[in-house]
Amino acid sequence: MGCTHSSETTDSISEYQSKANLTGLKKEHVDETPPQETHEQISATFNDEDRARTTARIDFVSAYFTIEMNAGPQGLIATPRITTEDQASLPGFEATPVILRFVDEGAANVVWSIECAGEWATVLPTHQSFLRKKLLRLRKGTKSPSFNGTQTSPPPFLSSQDVYQHYNENIQPIFSKHELVEQTLVQVSEDVIKACNAILDTSEDYGERKRKRWGWHIEHTERTGLLITSMIPNDDDSILVQLKPKWLAQSPGAPPNARRCRTCAIQTFRRTDKDHLPVCPLALVSGKQRLVHDTLSNLPKSAISALPPFMERSEVVDELTTFFLGNDHMDSGLGHEPKDYGHKLLLHLRALQQQFDPLGVLKVVRIESEDRNAELASANQVKMSDAKLRRDLGLAMTLRDCTLFIKMWKDGESERFHLDARLADLDPKSSEDGERSRRWYDAELQLVEGGWYEGTEELEEGVATHEKCMLWNSAKEAYDG
Ligand SMILES: O=P(O)(O)O[C@@H]1[C@@H](OP(=O)(O)O)[C@H](OP(=O)(O)O)[C@H](O)[C@H](OP(=O)(O)O)[C@H]1OP(=O)(O)O
Ligand SMILES: Nc1ncnc2c1ncn2[C@@H]1O[C@H](COP(=O)(O)OP(=O)(O)OP(=O)(O)O)[C@@H](O)[C@H]1O
Structure with missing residues (x-):
């Protein structure tokens, strides 16, 4: 097969990588260290002679996609597979040559x-x-040769198989297909994992990998990955907005006179710097024009990828406002939802977060007797022993930590925007993981006892109280009459 790869796709991805800060609203940011030296990037020719001749840096993986048919209990099972082995000469074997390039990474993937x-x-x-x-999407989990003990560890390893099973059993049934970044399990050969890890190592050598990600490889023993819907803007006319909706309803454990929602309370407690303060989720889902518009106007710069010259930030914010407001029923242009389906999607996500955690972390997480809050724990003994409540809490926490990708593009002729919004990163979080549930428990207790929900926290001298929460504003409005 002829193997000159599509420069159109490559350009649009690398442009997206350079234009957008791909970590969106997340706290960690790209280490700005410039590459130590310029390097020639070779194109994939699949030509061994060329490969041997060049000493230039290789920053992609050449592989093959195949579908293997294996016998299962109920007949043949089709297994998609990515491998570096060229088995094209085998009879009946169809392989598509593909090129894998690094897009981005988080803590776990x-x-x-x-x-x-x-x-x-x-x-x-x-x-x-x-x-x-x-x-x-490949999961991390093995220390690399550059690990020095100071780098941030990924969360406990979960194989893509487990992530996929969770997606299939718990996520797919509660959303419509078009609301999700879809997942398909794919077998990945050891050689592909090795080649991808070599690219991570090289990008460390060139100073291009985010520093806090150094020292970790894709899990060496992992033999599966996930094929996921790409939300990368396809061309120069489209952009990507990336945000975490977080806790769309108040925490069930918050005091009744709270003036901050859980997201605003924890961000204030952590004193996240201003650029990274999240949107107030309650404001975003409020359905009130001013609140929604103000919230979206204050999205950190990194949440919206670089705009093409003919697109103004203000019109993107206006379009997103309509999307999240909930009173526009024009067709989105995608043929399946009205233009404001962002609001409906968030309402749906909020209802699910409430359904799966009606009681709150403090009442559900099992805390042993040495706990400072043993009294509260014992008062909830019956609920704590309820395995379903604990399982559901894990799902609620997943739904409170997912990412919303919104791809937006403008129709050249009508000048109308089109939007495609999908939820991603819906990986399992187990409340049976003691360390994790302890962290949830401690965070909630800290927020309650420290007055972070009520806005009565003790602040160091000179530190102003952070009042940016919809609850704070509505309490003020009620007070002001
Ligand atoms: O504790 P939260 O609500 O701030 O959420 C954590 C996220 O923080 P942020 O969205 O920046 O506020 C945090 O995001 P970052 O690492 O800050 O990007 C993680 O997503 C974390 O989940 P996990 O432990 O990696 O599975 C998240 O932890 P979980 O609470 O979901 O376990
Ligand atoms: N479907 C997608 N389309 C476009 N870009 C994506 C997609 N999924 C992930 N990305 C990019 O890759 C980055 C890392 O992906 P992902 O969020 O899956 O990693 P993670 O390790 O699960 O993150 P976290 O640190 O939240 O655990 C994202 O921040 C985003 O920039």
Whole structure:
């Protein structure tokens, strides 16, 4: 197969990488250390001679996508697979050459783009349906040679198989298909994992990898990954907005006279610096024009990827306001939802967060007797022993920590915006994980006892009280009459 890869896709991804701060609203930010030296990037030719000749840096993985048919209890099972082995000469074996490139990483995962090494039109339709507009997400979990003990560890390793099972059993049933960044499990060969890890190492050598991510590889023993819907803007006309909706309803454990919601309370407690203060989720879902608009106007710069010259930030904010407001029923142009379906999606997410955690962390998490809050724990003995409540709490916490990607593009002729919004990062969080549930418990207790919900916390001299929460404002409005 001819293997000159599509420069269009490559350009749009690298432009997206350079233009957007891909970590969005997250706290950690790209280490600005410039590359130590410029380097020639070679194109993938799949030509061994070329490969041997060049000493230039290779910053992609050449691989093959195949679908293997294996016998299962109920007949043949199709297993998608990404491998570096060229088995194309095997009889009946169809392989699509692909190129994997680093897109971005979080604490737990590294995300790769998948480009077709040939022409899309020549790829088998069955392969296209797996690969087109998809990214590969691989989970981290092994220390790399550069680990020095100071780098942040990823959360406890979960295989993509477990993440997929959780998605299938718990997430898919509670959302519509178009509301989700979809996931498909794919087998990934050891060689692909090795090649991807080599790229992470090289990007450390070139000073390009975020410092706080150094020292960690994709789990060496992992043999699966996830193919996920790509929300990368396809071309120069589109942008990506990335935000975490967080706790869309007040915490069930908050005091009744709270003036901060859980998200605003914890961010104030952590004194997250101003650029990283989250949107107040309650304001975002309020359905009130001024609140929604103000909230979106205050999105950190990093939440919106770089705008094309013909797009103003103010019109993006106006469009997002309509999207989250809930009173516009124009067609979105996608043919499935009205233009304000962002509001409906958030209402749905909020209802689920409430449904799966009606009692609050303090009442559900099992705390042993040495706890400072043993009294409260024993008062809730019956509830604490309820396995379903604990399982549901884990799901609620997943739903409170997911990411909303909104891809926006403008129709050249009508000048109308089109939006595609999907929830991602809905990975399992277990309340049976003692360390994690302890962290949830301690955070809630701290917020309650420290007066962070009520806004009565003790502040160091000269530190102003942070009043940016919808609850604070509505309490003030009620007070002012
Ligand atoms: O504690 P929260 O509500 O701030 O949420 C944590 C997130 O913080 P942030 O969204 O920045 O406020 C935090 O995000 P960052 O690492 O700050 O990007 C994680 O998502 C964390 O989940 P996990 O422990 O990695 O599974 C999240 O922890 P969980 O509470 O979901 O376990
Ligand atoms: N479907 C997608 N489309 C476009 N970009 C994506 C997509 N999924 C992930 N990314 C990019 O890759 C980054 C890391 O992905 P992801 O959030 O899955 O990692 P993570 O390790 O789970 O993050 P966290 O630190 O929150 O645990 C994201 O911040 C985003 O920039």
